[in-house]
Amino acid sequence: MPTQPKRRNTPQRQIILEKLCGTQSHPTASELYDIVKIQLPRISLGTVYRNLEVLANNGQIAKLDLAGGEARFDGTVSPHCHIRCTDCGIVRDLPAMNPREPDLTIGQTNGFLVSGFRMEYTGICANCQ
Amino acid sequence: MPTQPKRRNTPQRQIILEKLCGTQSHPTASELYDIVKIQLPRISLGTVYRNLEVLANNGQIAKLDLAGGEARFDGTVSPHCHIRCTDCGIVRDLPAMNPREPDLTIGQTNGFLVSGFRMEYTGICANCQ
């Protein structure tokens, strides 16, 4: 198997991780770009995307590939459900909700090897009501 | 409230609906475009998108806004779960699975007005294993 490359802990990567873990919101890549740019004005959007991918592969952050186009990112890795506003798109945690365990046998009828499952609530957030 | 426009039943719209309902797969817009093009060689991709939107708003088809980029469309409207191959992206029905009823109170802590929820299994399909 291919050994993974030795990663460096660049300021860009550090600050991206720090800002993502320091927020309750689940920012998109470009929202995060705007936040990080305050401290690193010369950072590029491409770097944000590249680092988010590295961090997600590392298991340090979670990529939320929910409905509605843009991917969002979550500094909290432990599994929990989300609720998404169908109007403005913001995503919040549902901490009280513990997701049902995936039923790994469910894919057998289709020949699938089940690896996971996702649950997502949708609704209208307080702001948009 | 705005009255909705009087829709016409054009051949394009008819055949898109017919082809979508006649398949078990959950085609993307451009996959459907390729299928419909056999019978209507001059149809445009934009028309496919526009009609899929009209049909979805009509409740005649369902738009599956799952993870993984491309939207997919489903001629079966009754609620059921899906399993998606993380490798090739194909989507299959999970007919045995009846989705848990959405818990409408779940959003109260966040001030959300819950309108629905989605469940999606992921795995590797038989072909990609």
Added chain:
DNA sequence: ATGGCTGCAAACAGTTTGCATGCCC
């Protein structure tokens, strides 16, 4: 000096939209 990383810009994919024209009621 090797190889990961950066900023920048261009490329890319999926989707939407503007426009001139066509066709049905």
Added chain:
DNA sequence: GGGCATGCAAACTGTTTGCAGCCAT
């Protein structure tokens, strides 16, 4: 003729990639 629909092409959005140069090991 009012208005929905079409084909075409251009625009737009989110994301990825190629490249030259930089910096840590």
